[in-house]
Amino acid sequence: MRKMLGAAAILLGCFLSAWCRIRAGRRREAVLLLMRDSLTEFRRELTDRRGGMRDILTSLAGRNARRETGPFFDRICADMDELGEKSFSEIWRSGVAGELGMLGEEAVDTVGALGDSLGGSELALQCEALENAAHEMERLARKEREALPGERRMSFGLSLAAGAMLVIVLI
Amino acid sequence: MDSFSAALELLPRKYASALEPYAPYAPEELRLRVGRAPALLYEGREHRSAADKVEESDLKRILDKATGASLYNAAEAMRQGYYCTGALRIGICGKAVSGGIGFSGYSSLCIRLAHDCRGVCRETADKLMREGCPNTLIVSPPGGGKTTALRDLIRQLADGGVRVGVVDERGELSGGIFELGRCSDVISGLDKLSGALLLLRSMSPQIVAVDEISAPEDLRAIREISGCGVGILATVHARDEEDLRRRPAYQSLMKSGVFEQLLFIRQKNGIRSYEMRECP
Structure with missing residues (x-):
């Protein structure tokens, strides 16, 4: 009976680990879409209202307050006090590395590179960079969504197979 | 600060x-x-x-x-x-x-x-007030202290009861920290012509003050203001009168006789001196 319980626990553990991986994928897709929306909003604020960078970031932080992108905008807003010691590009990049790691390497590189354009003198270049980055977020989210069914099958299959083998070996 | x-x-x-x-x-x-x-x-x-x-x-x-x-x-x-x-x-x-x-x-x-050198133009301001605020052009090379002199003149005149309308295009004259006198009205964020016309319409100044006239639009602004029955205080980049006449943009302005007085700022060993001359 104890062996059966142990086997069930191992299988459950493997199932849970697969489920967590799938969930992380879904979460990444959702955050990529949130990021896409935030970057689109960012671009709109720049072109329509031409507000100062701090105002735009504060407004984005407010809108993202209960979302997973909220801590990123909060951190950039807070770190704006370090301007002078750090350039905006440095502040942006460290915010991306610290708060958006869950998005994956490609997305982190894309959003991080925005720091080199934002805050500069040419508005058109910044808008273009934001638009490109928003498209890239959408592409990565789509990629994540399309990969999900296959990943789900593979994760569950591999986890359950590994669990089953472990059960056989241990029993 | x-x-x-x-x-x-x-x-x-x-x-x-x-x-x-x-x-x-x-x-x-x-x-x-x-x-x-x-x-x-x-x-x-x-x-x-x-x-x-x-x-x-x-x-x-x-x-x-x-x-x-x-x-x-x-x-x-x-x-x-x-x-x-x-x-x-x-x-x-x-x-x-x-x-x-x-x-x-x-x-x-x-x-x-920017420096707030209070009183550097007291004598000039007294003279201008005595003479009924003739149109005055402050002349010096870049970094010579034109804006500082203009700021002090505005303050002296405005504190003396003259209504001075200040077109502070880029916010340099008031700088957000400088007092420009009790009878001054400052408009910033507008070009010289729009700012001056707005002041003329709404604040009935006795003098309109503008800093750094250099572009053709600035010269146009000066011509527009000069026909409105108010005095003008302005600054311009030049070493001396000769220099001023050499610049094509200013030749017509000088010929038109808008300015009656020229205030030259000279600098020697870091010390500035002010010399007022009638515009020939």
Whole structure:
């Protein structure tokens, strides 16, 4: 009976680990879409209202307050006090590395590179960079969504197979 | 906060702490050039500081701090080659792009510190008031103290009861910290012509004051104001009268007889003197 319980626990553990991986994928897709929306909003604020960078970031932080992108905008807003010691590009990049790691390497590189354009003198270049980055977020989210069914099958299959083998070996 | 402290606030700490001891010299400018130690202009010449050499990334940090990382909102000022913030005017050099509204790299910054030299133009102001505020053009080379003189003249006249309308296009005259006298009305953020016309319509000034007339639009503004029955106080870049006549843009202005008085500012060993002459 104890062996059966142990086997069930191992299988459950493997199932849970697969489920967590799938969930992380879904979460990444959702955050990529949130990021896409935030970057689109960012671009709109720049072109329509031409507000100062701090105002735009504060407004984005407010809108993202209960979302997973909220801590990123909060951190950039807070770190704006370090301007002078750090350039905006440095502040942006460290915010991306610290708060958006869950998005994956490609997305982190894309959003991080925005720091080199934002805050500069040419508005058109910044808008273009934001638009490109928003498209890239959408592409990565789509990629994540399309990969999900296959990943789900593979994760569950591999986890359950590994669990089953472990059960056989241990029993 | 004085303008030197305001300038130090913009700098990374390593430079601010190295430059702080120079405060008693009342520097007029900070010069930051890539690959060289920061220099300060006082007593009529540049003095190199003992601070670390400046790197291009430092210039970017300073500009980000000065503009709140919103350089895109200063495109118009950038086209003139400088950005004003409070009592500071930051001149920018580097690789210009898009016809000068932006830079893809920075090579040097000149942070000019506005000074509030109260009373330097008291005699001139007294003379102007005695003579019924004739149109006066303040003349000196760049960095000669025109804006400081104009600021003091405005204050002296406005405190003497003359209604002075000030078109402070880029906020340099008031600088957000300078008092311009009890009878002054200041409009900023508008070009000279629009600002002057607005003042004429709404504030009935006795004198309109504008800083740095150089572009054709500025000259047009002066002509427009001169026909409105108010006095004009303005500043212009030139070494002397000859210099003034050499610039084609000013030739017609001088010929038109708009200005009745010229106030020359001369500088020797860091000490300025003021000489008033009738416009020939």
